[in-house]
Amino acid sequence: MTHAHRLAAVRRTMAEYDINAFIVPHDDEHLGEYIPPYAERLDWVTGFSGSAGVAVILADTAAMFVDGRYTVQVRQQCDNTLFSYHHLIDEPYLNWLITELNAGDKVGFDAHLHSQHWYQGAQEKLAAHNITLVPIAHNIIDQHWQDRPTPNSHPALLLSQDYSGQHSEAKRNRIAQGLAEQHIDAQLLTQAEPINWLLNIRGRDIDCLPVVLSFALLYQDGSVQLFADPAKFAGLDLAAHAGDNVSLFAVCEFEKHLQMLGTQKSRVQLDPTTANAWSALTLSEAGAELVFAADPCMLPKACKNQVEVNGSRSAHLRDGAAVCRFLSWLDKRLSQPHPEQEHEGTLADKLESFRASHPEFVEPSFSTISALGPNAAMCHYHHLNGTPRTLGQDAIYLVDSGGQYLDGTTDITRTVAVGEPDAEIKKLFTLVLRGHIDLAQARFPAGTAGQQLDALARMPLWQQGYNFDHGTGHGVGHYLSVHEGPQRISPKGSMVPLTSGMIVSNEPGYYREQGFGIRCENLQVVQAAHLDGDIPVFEFETLTFVPFDRRLIDENWLENKHIQWLNQYHRQVWEKISPLLEGDDLAWLEQATRPL
Known part of the structure; x- marks a missing residue:
């Protein structure tokens, strides 16, 4: 299937959903810089293989936005008869969208692939022009990507304290103390690197990035619920390595635990720049009180x-x-x-x-x-x-x-x-x-x-x-x-x-x-x-x-x-x-x- 055919398929589904534009970022649900092959949606629809960029698809036009690192590469990889080229920083794609759309139009997006910060800002910016941001429950690209790779299942590694220099329990207690002082019930962690650092684990889920892709909830008592593929920890004693109060759950159980926090009217802290909009919306709609603050793992990890x-x-x-x-x-x-x-x-x-x-x-x-x-x-x-x-x-x-x-x-x-x-x-x-x-x-x-x-x-x-x-x-x-x-x-x-x-x-x-x-x-x-x-x-x-x-x-x-x-x-x-x-x-x- 050529990129022209892929664009045509996406546009047919956009018409079925009654949306006038669809945003395709280079991101997965963890919003890290590097993404696994199954998340390379931008490459699939445009041919651009760089590590940063956004495509915006409209009914009769499409555009690619990249930063200064990729201004040459994008012209080599993306067909200029299908996409116009724009500088991601100098010409933000939301600004471009506003000039291309009319009042009353709708913009589709996958809430798993955008941060809560982006969602809040984009919603407000588009609403000022009477343009509506519409979450798409099932990503349009995935509906047409027939040979989409499956996630791998490489074993996790329990990183020795000889390398990490500090036990996971000490890291968790330090951060949990800050949560307790702020009367935060739970900290939502969605990026792989801080979670892997916090628990002293590593993996091979993404080439060149030694992490186990996962989500986590850190509570003010220092306990952690880790949401990952349990098969990656087969034969490993995670509790003995990280502490008895670390529990492993399948990723499919993540949504249920977010909803439970909402039902309990918990105060849940998240970093709006790194947590995806879907998790924030799930918590909020279930009744949780959201507290926005920088990920408390980032600075001690650095x-x-x-x-x-x-x-x-x-x-x-x-x-x-x-x-x-x-x-x-x-x-x-x-x-x-x-x-x-x-x-x-x-x-x-x-x-x-x-x-x-x-x-x-x-x-x-x-x-x-x-x-x-x-x-x-x-x-x-x-x-x-x-x-x-x-x-x-x-x-x-x-x-x-x-x-x-x-x-x-x-x-x-x-x-x-x-x-x-x-x-x-x-x-x-x-x-x-x-x-x-x-x-x-x-x-x-x-x-x-x-x-x-x-x-x-x-x-x-x-x-x-x-x-x-x-x-x-x-x-x-x-x-x-x-x-x-x-x-x-x-x-x-x-x-x-x-x-x-x-x-x-x-x-x-x-x-x-x-x-x-x-x-x-x-x-x-x-x-x-x-x-x-x-x-x-x-x-x-x-x-x-x-x-x-x-x-x-x-x-x-x-x-x-x-x-x-x-x-x-x-x-x-x-x-x-x-x-x-x-x-x-x-x-x-x-x-x-x-x-x-």
């Missing part, structure tokens, strides 16, 4: 304890050795006959093989972005979306990759010379690297948010008339999601202060459509800076140890402080990674870490 930080340090050393072995192999392969036999896909596979040689490696932390030449201009490019580009025709190669280890999650981007980069590419690479160094060296007072630091990484580019259309840094979990909140470093978004134990990426870049892409990324953990001053100050400790490509550096665009930082960083790379390498790889590292 502030890694010392065991988690030490585990992350260890994971990054392992990971750094694997990436160095790959870069050593790549340089050697370029000097051998027929490098064109290698392409973006074989390069990604080779890198993964080096990571997989470590017994602690579980899986990649995201799909490797292995991009040559113009493909690197797409920030979230994936070689499986088209014909992989071969070695030998481009000056630079961008590889953004990471690993999930039992003791930590990694994410690193290196841009390397695979041909003859010209002076402009070297200038731009050096400006990006300079911004990376400026952010890495930052010291900032307690209470400072990532939004206030973002300009440090952009300033070298701004001063020469360049910029990049994505955030500078995202939070990273501990053997959890490679993208974690609430912390981030971005021109817009979170004003949550950066504090001890938070792990964030530092990844400025530059992208030229149809030309090339550049990005320099390390992970950093926030630590207290022990200074002589009279205010508390934080700084970043770098976790990632892999050389930056000296062949791409134009020292004319660096100040002495940047050269000093880079030389010191490369000394650390040598000291930390050289004991893990041997032979040609060790010789490569020695060359790659020579001082400027």
